[in-house]
Amino acid sequence: MDRVAGAIADPVRRDILVMLRHRRHSAGEIAASFAISRPAVSRHLRVLRDSGLVRDEVVGRSRLYEIDPRQFTDLVEWLAQFAEPLGWQHRLDALETEVRRTRRERLARDPTANGEEHTA
Incomplete structure (x- = not known):
């Protein structure tokens, strides 16, 4: 390497x-x-x-x-350890956390809400 x-x-x-x-x-x-x-x-x-x-x-x-x-294989594998925390998985995990928090707050305010919007 x-x-x-x-x-x-x-x-x-x-x-x-x-x-x-x-x-x-x-x-x-x-x-x-x-x-x-x-x-x-x-x-x-x-x-x-x-x-x-x-x-x-x-x-x-x-x-x-x-x-x-x-x-290139060994160098790419070694460099990958530095790229992982900056990758999409970290951002997707943060998005999932935010979506769950929002759902919990909505259910706490209105226990009949199921996450679907209703139109009149």
């Missing part, structure tokens, strides 16, 4: 991962998308490859890169 976290710490490498999210690209296509030198992009690709986040395949004279999603 440390190697993966270190690899995604750099904004250029994160941008490369986003670029590779939907399809594979050649090293040349990736390099052309950045305002840094090709050797610098190659170093970033090597870090991503060494971390296991991307894999490459030589096809003819091109080297094609694609994401290897398996390496």
